[in-house]
Amino acid sequence: MMNTININRLYQLSFALIISVLSFNCSDILGTDPKPEKTEREIEFQITLKDNSGFMQTLFGSDKVRNAEVLLQSNLLGSSYHLYSDSNGVIKIKGIISDKYIITATRIMHSGEMQIISGTTVTNVKLVNKKTRILELNAASPANIDLEMDMVVGGSPLIISEIYACGPQGSGLYYHDKYVEVFNQSDSVLYLDKMMIAIVYTNSNTGLHYRDDPEFIHSKSIWIFPGTGKDYPIQPGQFVLCAEDAIDHRMNAPNSVDLSHADFEFYKDDAPDIDNPVIPNMIKIYQTAGNDWLIGGETGALILSNFSADSLLPFDDQFLIPYRSVFDGVEYKADPTKLDKKILNEGIDAGSTGGIQFYTGKSMERILISDSNRKILKDENNSSVDFMIINAPSPGKYH
């Protein structure tokens, strides 16, 4: 009898306990996964531009960069926002999603301002955000961010204007029509002799890359233009086409391109490669594998450098090219939003173009920003904002 009473009391107590527990929310009791306090798009972000050059201090008595043009581009959505800093060097933006943003801040220094700063009317000087190219704007983290800006004189005179790598549509696994196009962005004649085109090394199987190397590009595919000094000029606004195989590929693949008029051809003389004898050949400095110059169809990175091939530094089975010698570098990825998987140093290319699948006939071309006297292509050293995808390649010209 006593036992029965005790058991009954135990049951009643248990029920009372359970009922009291159920009167609360289960997950509150377990204390797991609290609801975020911050709501998307409700935070106003404030970015303060700070000058490291001292120009702003000299001009306005403050290191805040006023009247700077800022372009913010969402990495995941691609949506972009065009803003200008106020007199306090601040830009404010509200209603945007939390994301990694590719930021390009530019403050052109006018000749009058340079006269005050340096005593000379220097042109082509600007302040840019060299150190921080990607900002994480997150509604849950501090909304006030400082962005450092440094002085840059001029821009790169020679740039990579187009990369076609994926192969044409409807011709099986045909991929011999790849090319890279170089463009003279300056207003004077330049010479391509001994200029270097290299493929940035990465091992996709092991995930090995040298993005964070502080000084050098690592490469296992290095080619240079022929010539001894002034044999191969490139005129202002001229496109120079460097083809994997300089033939009319439409004979093999109807949806491909005619590269028989290319300016240069990558010919690998130690392999069964095609050689168009009319077209000057690029000179192979180092490429141990493959039967031809070969860039990744969906993912890869190329650089254009004026580094002397004789000065290349060996490293393991690669050669090293110093960042300071790089005119231009472009990275492209199958998923260009995955910036954490970049292989090219952010100082050379802060972002990534691409998003092109194999055998779709699409190409990556730099965006045209001016076509008045001569073409000016966008070069913010950020492929995410500098390049666009075109549905068909345009070798040797702008589409």
Place this chain on the structure above:
Amino acid sequence: MLSKENILRFTDSNKSCLFKICFLILFLFSFGNNTFAQNYKEFETGFSTIFNQGFNLDSYYFGNNPAYLDFSLDDEFLSLKNITKNSEGEFKKFITPRTDQSFGFFASGKKSIDSTQNFKGSFGFSKLVRKNWDWFFTRDYDTDNPFLIGDSTSGSSRINGILINAQYAINISDKLSAGVNLDYTVDEGLKTVSPRPTSEHRDIHGKLGIGYSINKELSLGLTLDVTDKNEQISYREDEGSLTQETIILKFKGYDLPNVLRKKVETRYSYTNGYASGITFAYNNSDDFRLAGFFNSGFEKNSIKDDALDPKGVGFWKDDYVEVGLKASKHFSKDIITGLSYRYLKRNGWAKYPPADVLYYERNLYSHSLIAGYEQIISKDISAGLEAGISIFSKKEDDHYSVVYSSIQFNQYFGKIGINYNWSEDVSSLFSYGVTIRANQKYELNYNERGSLYFVNARIYDLIYLESAFLQHSFSLTSEVNVWNSDKILFHLNYSTVKPISSDSFKNTHRSEFDFIIEYRVKVI
């Protein structure tokens, strides 16, 4: 072109088909011998309070407490059951396939191990076919979880799986019983058009129940639920369409999906759920029964993308409370009444894990009240009427896509049915029902500069909810005793629903057809 010969052949073929159906029905109606009919127990009838639904009124059937798995020797059986369902039409949400078919084949049985222990179990195969399904390839696409994946193509998908259920209950003492219910499901999905993504699911659900009889009339119970689900969706290079571009869409809300031109992606989804509840049943005599439950719990779902380096892309949590109360009263031996009330409240929210910010909130509740009246007219005929009202409210704040909506509506339904015992071995229940949804309040605000993904497509997910409609349904349920103690049960249901004065769904409708047939062998 139909020739006269073809028309005749077609007509003959139809006649032949009709003859076979009539023969089958007559066959079903004519066989059998004198066995006590269980009157659709544990079988779909379309009614919830009358036509012997009160017979099932305990904490096992209403409250799902496995501790009350209890049955007499007469109820022991083995069965084979086939379920076929088809739903098609354009009156639907955008995320819903135009045609949704499901087929299931189950072998099940229940048996008393001894006087204190009972066991029930089933093993089944299922096949889901989703035809003309735009974009999406997430199996559980309609849970309000905003993180959905798909691609730019439309086409058919199929999901084949096996389902295993086991239930066990034991009477520990005269007053105390315990039970457990386990569900295990695995399935594989395939989209049959390029890029041919595949999916794999593994779902486990366990429920523990305890029951305690306070006295002969009142019993109380406790339940504890644990759910664990895994999902893997894989996009791989489709070798049959190497040169075709794949565009993967990752939705995080109604709008602004991440549009990725890539062939390879893997999504992992992990769901954990916990719930606890109270059940009770009151039965003072055979004339009055009352049962109820209170259940509260949550499910959380974590989504990661990328096979090599999985990273969190979404988190969804849904808290819920459900309450149910059901009564059955025999006013005389000829009049049976029933009353059922249910309340459901769900509060869900979603966040983007890398940023820990709130993307989406959804709060909904519904009240549902059903009253039933059954009159036994004669030994062979009984008629019943069921009527009910549901009050529904849903508010969604999609902060990511800047889409905000709130809706309130009432849904009314009425259903009449006649049960006729053709003989001692054959009975049939015919019913007709009508459902009307009437809008009370509706608001939709969205970013006018939103993308075409919303304006052209997913806005219909919201407009569908606010569309008033009229639904007619017809059903036939029949039970036939065959041979010594075996029986065949079948249920046919056809319903058609049309919107009322909706500009968005003009000239559309959706029809549903369900067919269930079960063959039961009595365990001797």
